[in-house]
Amino acid sequence: MRNAPHRLAPGVRRVTSALTRPCKNTRASAPATRSTARSGIGQKTASLSFMLPSRQIAPVLSKWEGAGRLASGSARAKNKHRARDEGKSMRIAIFDDGISYDGTTAETQALGGVERAVIALARAFSGLGHEVTVLNRCPGEQVIDGVHWRPLPEDWASEPPLAATDALIAVRDPALLAGAAEAGARVLWALAAPAYLGTASARGVLQVLRPALVVPSLASYNALPVGGATVIVPGVEAVFHPDPAGVPADPPVAVVTTHPAHGLAELLDLWRLMIHPAVPTARLHIYSSVLYRGLTAALPLPPALRTVADSALALAARGVEVRAPLPAAGMARVYREARVHLYPGHAQDMVGWTLADSQACGLPAVARMRGAAGERLVNGQTGYLVPDDEALANVAIQLLSHEGMWRVQAEEAARPERRRSWEAVARAFERLMM
Numbered sequence: 001m002r003n004a005p006h007r008l009a010p011g012v013r014r015v016t017s018a019l020t021r022p023c024k025n026t027r028a029s030a031p032a033t034r035s036t037a038r039s040g041i042g043q044k045t046a047s048l049s050f051m052l053p054s055r056q057i058a059p060v061l062s063k064w065e066g067a068g069r070l071a072s073g074s075a076r077a078k079n080k081h082r083a084r085d086e087g088k089s090m091r092i093a094i095f096d097d098g099i100s101y102d103g104t105t106a107e108t109q110a111l112g113g114v115e116r117a118v119i120a121l122a123r124a125f126s127g128l129g130h131e132v133t134v135l136n137r138c139p140g141e142q143v144i145d146g147v148h149w150r151p152l153p154e155d156w157a158s159e160p161p162l163a164a165t166d167a168l169i170a171v172r173d174p175a176l177l178a179g180a181a182e183a184g185a186r187v188l189w190a191l192a193a194p195a196y197l198g199t200a201s202a203r204g205v206l207q208v209l210r211p212a213l214v215v216p217s218l219a220s221y222n223a224l225p226v227g228g229a230t231v232i233v234p235g236v237e238a239v240f241h242p243d244p245a246g247v248p249a250d251p252p253v254a255v256v257t258t259h260p261a262h263g264l265a266e267l268l269d270l271w272r273l274m275i276h277p278a279v280p281t282a283r284l285h286i287y288s289s290v291l292y293r294g295l296t297a298a299l300p301l302p303p304a305l306r307t308v309a310d311s312a313l314a315l316a317a318r319g320v321e322v323r324a325p326l327p328a329a330g331m332a333r334v335y336r337e338a339r340v341h342l343y344p345g346h347a348q349d350m351v352g353w354t355l356a357d358s359q360a361c362g363l364p365a366v367a368r369m370r371g372a373a374g375e376r377l378v379n380g381q382t383g384y385l386v387p388d389d390e391a392l393a394n395v396a397i398q399l400l401s402h403e404g405m406w407r408v409q410a411e412e413a414a415r416p417e418r419r420r421s422w423e424a425v426a427r428a429f430e431r432l433m434m
Contacts, residue, residue: 113353198225263344
């Protein structure tokens with residue numbers, strides 16, 4: 001199935017990015033979806049990890065719906081634009097009101113997991129023959145790998161940017177569900193910790209538009225303050241694959257990708273007191289954009305992070321080094337050359353983006369049992385889930401010093417069936433939106 005070519009406005013570029021092919025003999029895992037129904041609306045409250053826009057979206061939605069300009073959930077079954085038949089091409093619009101990026105950005109700079117997920121899902125939809133448009137903060141309009149990237153208008157909250165689409169996927173922000181006046185299906189892809197969905201503004205949007213709600217993990221589902229969701233586990237980009245002939249660096253390297261406020265201070269103490277004394281040749285490479293900028297560009301850091309940065313600098317003689325995160329291909333090389341991924345985790349980490357990437361490269365991990373970490377590695381086979389800091393240090397020492405133990409874990413993590421493709425994710429979304 002092939003897409004009909006996009007009709008581009010004057011000056012709009014068509015771009016093909018340098019795609020990285022999957023490794024030989026790689027096959028996608030079975031679709032990891034779970035449809036669930038929860039009765040009622042929970043009363044849980046928590047600090048928000050993602051804030052809704054300050055604009056009052058509910059009155060705007062009421063005005064649109066009252067005027068017949070916005071197709072709500074009840075109209076989905078009758079929408080003539082909706083592609084019902086399996087395999088039929090759909091017009092799919094993905095909305096993201098985050099940072100500026102497009103389909104080539106991940107090849108030239110480090111991006112967060114959410115942004116890379118949008119790029120990968122849009123590309124996978126296009127590969128399945130759908131007509132895909134991403135409206136976000138991209139610098140300009142162009143077509144990349146068959147995906148039409150368009151800047152999100154500044155006034156999108158007052159007027160829908162699209163008149164109609166077969167399916168609309170809003171990334172994180174419920175207000176983006178109103179991005180099309182008419183949509184055959186509306187999906188909220190709740191990739192942030194879901195407590196914000198319990199706010200009055202979010203509930204108002206969900207009640208008016210009644211979208212399908214997609215969360216990335218069972219941890220996220222269990223934390224939902226509202227009822228009803230489908231779990232669709234994100235995929236892993238093809239660039240993250242093991243090197244069958246690869247040999248980890250000598251001396252051994254432990255990699256850390258955690259946010260410095262999420263357990264890095266405790267991890268540095270473990271390195272100083274337990275891990276490095278037991279394995280004096282080991283190195284600890286911390287990939288953190290905020291710490292790297294704070295240390296190299298003299299940017300101000302909050303006091304708590306300044307303390308962490310100073311602790312890392314003080315341990316330079318013990319193999320600790322703060323590095324800038326790399327584009328996806330660069331981080332894949334880092335994971336393939338490392339010996340262990342130390343992952344303190346966080347209760348609000350609902351995906352474990354970098355943990356999934358490193359596992360796909362065959363890198364064993366030691367993780368605390370927090371957030372979705374337990375859904376990204378297989379305890380005792382591709383790494384270890386540990387109950388406390390002392391256990392984390394002890395297992396890290398074993399993986400850094402015993403090649404046999406490392407190799408068994410690495411080979412298990414590298415098995416092709418453990419890597420979930422974005423095509424499988426796109427097909428799971430298809431089934432939800434058809």
